[in-house]
Amino acid sequence: xxxxxxxxxxxxxxxxxxxxxxxxxxxxxxxxxxxxxxxxxxxxxxxxxxxxxxxxxxxxxxxxxxxxxxxxxxxxxxxxxxxxxxxxxxxxxxxxxxxxxxxxxxxxxxxxxxxxxxxxxxxxxxxxxxxxxxxxxxxxxxxxxxxxxxxxxxxxxxxxxxxxxxxxxxxxxxxxxxxxxxxxxxxxxxxxxxxxxxxxxxxxxxxxxxxxxxxxxxxxxxxxxxxxxxxxxxxxxxxxxxxxxxxxxxxxxxxxxxxxxxxxxxxxxxxxxxxxxxxxxxxxxxxxxxxxxxxxxxxxxxxxxxxxxxxxx
Amino acid sequence: xxxxxxxxxxxxxxxxxxxxxxxxxxxxxxxxxxxxxxxxxxxxxxxxxxxxxxxxxxxxxxxxxxxxxxxxxxxxxxxxxxxxxxxxxxxxxxxxxxxxxxxxxxxxxxxxxxxxxxxxxxxxxxxxxxxxxxxxxxxxxxxxxxxxxxxxxxxxxxxxxxxxxxxxxxxxxxxxxxxxxxxxxxxxxxxxxxxxxxxxxxxxxxxxxxxxxxxxxxxxxxxxxxxxxxxxxxxxxxxxxxxxxxxxxxxxxxxxxxxxxxxxxxxxxxxxxxxxxxxxxxxxxxxxxxxxxxxxxxxxxxxxxxxxxxxxxxxxxxxxxxxxxxxxxxxxxxxxx
Numbered sequence: 038x039x040x041x042x043x044x045x046x047x048x049x050x051x052x053x054x055x056x057x058x059x060x061x062x063x064x065x066x067x068x069x070x071x072x073x074x075x076x077x078x079x080x081x082x083x084x085x086x087x088x089x090x091x092x093x094x095x096x097x098x099x100x101x102x103x104x105x106x107x108x109x110x111x112x113x114x115x116x117x118x119x120x121x122x123x124x125x126x127x128x129x130x131x132x133x134x135x136x137x138x139x140x141x142x143x144x145x146x147x148x149x150x151x152x153x154x155x156x157x158x159x160x161x162x163x164x165x166x167x168x169x170x171x172x173x174x175x176x177x178x179x180x181x182x183x184x185x186x187x188x189x190x191x192x193x194x195x196x197x198x199x200x201x202x203x204x205x206x207x208x209x210x211x212x213x214x215x216x217x218x219x220x221x222x223x224x225x226x227x228x229x230x231x232x233x234x235x236x237x238x239x240x241x242x243x244x245x246x247x248x249x250x251x252x253x254x255x256x257x258x259x260x261x262x263x264x265x266x267x268x269x270x271x272x273x274x275x276x277x278x279x280x281x282x283x284x285x286x287x288x289x290x291x292x293x294x295x296x297x298x299x300x301x302x303x304x305x306x307x308x309x310x311x312x313x314x315x316x317x318x319x320x321x322x323x324x325x326x327x328x329x330x331x332x333x334x335x336x337x338x339x340x341x342x343x344x345x346x347x348x349x350x
Numbered sequence: 351x352x353x354x355x356x357x358x359x360x361x362x363x364x365x366x367x368x369x370x371x372x373x374x375x376x377x378x379x380x381x382x383x384x385x386x387x388x389x390x391x392x393x394x395x396x397x398x399x400x401x402x403x404x405x406x407x408x409x410x411x412x413x414x415x416x417x418x419x420x421x422x423x424x425x426x427x428x429x430x431x432x433x434x435x436x437x438x439x440x441x442x443x444x445x446x447x448x449x450x451x452x453x454x455x456x457x458x459x460x461x462x463x464x465x466x467x468x469x470x471x472x473x474x475x476x477x478x479x480x481x482x483x484x485x486x487x488x489x490x491x492x493x494x495x496x497x498x499x500x501x502x503x504x505x506x507x508x509x510x511x512x513x514x515x516x517x518x519x520x521x522x523x524x525x526x527x528x529x530x531x532x533x534x535x536x537x538x539x540x541x542x543x544x545x546x547x548x549x550x551x552x553x554x555x556x557x558x559x560x561x562x563x564x565x566x567x568x569x570x571x572x573x574x575x576x577x578x579x580x581x582x583x584x585x586x587x588x589x590x591x592x593x594x595x596x597x598x599x600x601x602x603x604x605x606x607x608x609x610x611x612x613x614x615x616x617x618x619x620x621x622x623x624x625x626x627x628x629x630x631x632x633x634x635x636x637x638x639x640x641x642x643x644x645x646x647x648x649x650x651x652x653x654x655x656x657x658x659x660x661x662x663x664x665x666x667x668x669x670x671x672x673x674x675x676x677x678x679x680x681x682x683x684x685x686x687x
Contacts, residue, residue: 186364186365186368187368189361189364189365189368190364190365190368190369190372193365193366193369193621193663193666193667194369194372194659194663195621195622195624195625195662195666196622196625197625197626197628197629198624198625198628198640198643198659198662199625199659201628201643201644201647202373202376202643202647202655202659203376205644205647205648206376206377206379206380206647206655207380208380279504283504283506286506286508286509287506287507287508287629290508290629291508291628291629291632291644293644306508306509306512310512313512313513313516314516314520314521320512324509324513327506327509328504328505328506328509331504331505331506332500332501332504335500335503335504336500339500
């Protein structure tokens with residue numbers, strides 16, 4: 038499982054540093070060419086200004102989520118209703134919200150739930166979806182049939198509709214349950230990607246060679262097939278992090294996600310939507326942060342795809 | 351071809367049954383853990399036990415397994431399947447005790463109109479923008495389409511819906527409504543912050559466009575890449591060498607081949623748009639399917655949720671099948687055995 042775990046950590050952690058453990062793996066497998074694929078990709082990504090700006094933005098948001106104290110010394114729960122909806126000023130760059138709480142610190146603390154949900158959901162999706170796709174693609178036969186039918190069931194549920202039904206039925210809406218529902222509805226996509234690339238690479242010569250020298254199934258899967266199937270998964274996982282951040286905000290907006298005493302960008306938007314015309318900044322700041330984060334993840338995924346696809350060289 | 355369709359239709363059976371069981375198990379668990387949803391009808395009053403029992407029995411929540419936590423209630427599941435497939439009886443909702451089929455029939459026209467507007471909008475504008483950008487690769491048009499599409503993808507649909515409702519529906523609408531010479535259909539019907547029963551079609555245009563805008567970007571990008579790939583193909587050069595007009599080369603030869611991935615996406619997108627309709631319907635207050643599901647999931651009405659979502663899943667599966675058949679029509683090289 039070592040490869041899968043490190044892949045999950047790479048996707049979940051800081052994206053730039055995340056290339057490290059992955060770049061080493063193919064070298065252990067003794068394949069010079071794929072080792073250079075990752076090295077090439079890294080060189081190209083470092084030179085790509087879009088990728089660097091996007092990952093810098095994600096680094097900023099990530100540090101907000103991990104260490105909110107770095108960014109603000111204010112307490113987002115120190116509220117006083119006589120300061121309700123005061124416009125931004127030098128001391129309080131985002132102004133005050135409807136309850137008279139400092140809006141800037143709310144925005145900083147609001148990064149955490151989005152990031153935690155996105156990372157938990159993507160991590161479990163990569164781990165479990167990836168393993169099921171690997172098993173289905175490698176063994177074929179009845180394993181493939183069962184996994185594929187189960188994938189069909191989850192894929193046929195429209196994503197947002199399914200999430201609403203699951204979350205209203207569960208009734209306990211916290212970061213963990215939201216992440217699990219997102220994971221449950223999207224794991225087949227990763228499984229399908231991995232299954233496809235495993236099927237296309239399991240009959241290649243190097244796999245036959247590995248089998249001829251007596252490698253076991255587990256070794257063939259994790260040492261030989263997986264490192265070559267991981268690139269499309271990594272691209273998709275990066276993009277999906279962004280869509281999970283958006284999904285969390287959407288579900289919160291619809292009233293089935295996080296609930297108001299918690300802090301999140303989705304709550305900031307849904308609570309203040311009625312003041313849009315009088316005090317547009319109340320919506321501008323959370324929307325801007327949210328759109329920036331989603332955009333950065335998508336741009337990073339695009340850059341990764343270009344860097345990892347040899348056809349674009 | 352016929353055998354392929356039949357095989358695909360047979361594959362629907364386990365998928366639909368599985369989805370129904372998933373929903374059934376979830377809603378049963380909810381009832382097992384949080385109690386009889388019929389009690390909610392009485393608010394804070396305590397109903398006489400006999401009345402409660404009779405009502406519970408009549409609404410189909412009387413099964414004993416609903417009291418045992420974690421029990422998958424297979425018996426109840428088979429009863430429900432029997433009712434749905436043999437008698438076309440999807441159950442009744444709690445409040446007005448209307449049959450689910452009628453609730454769906456009332457809500458469906460709005461969602462369908464919304465979907466048609468959305469798909470038309472994204473297909474027409476998306477393909478046009480994609481062709482425009484693809485034919486002039488590297489030019490200003492190309493970059494404009496590229497940048498705007500990335501931006502549109504990253505804006506969540508509810509943010510877009512809110513901004514459009516407030517700016518177009520309220521602010522711009524107020525300006526229009528102040529002018530006398532503009533007909534009411536436009537100033538009150540089309541440019542509206544919410545659905546209006548007096549203008550059942552006009553007031554759905556803006557919500558539909560918001561719904562379509564999300565996938566518009568993907569459609570444009572897909573068209574752009576596949577036009578760029580195909581424009582360099584040999585058969586396009588041959589067509590040009592034969593002396594065909596530019597319009598025919600682009601419109602017939604290139605477009606027909608380039609639209610295959612776009613059609614796939616549009617087909618898959620019907621499912622996504624249906625889910626997106628939940629958000630759009632909430633923001634613009636449209637009494638459609640999405641709102642029906644959200645409301646009934648909130649009040650714990652298992653039959654409504656199962657019935658409506660099952661119908662939606664069937665629609666999604668049929669749309670996917672239709673797309674696969676359209677493939678063979680568009681591309682004679684594809685043959686289904």
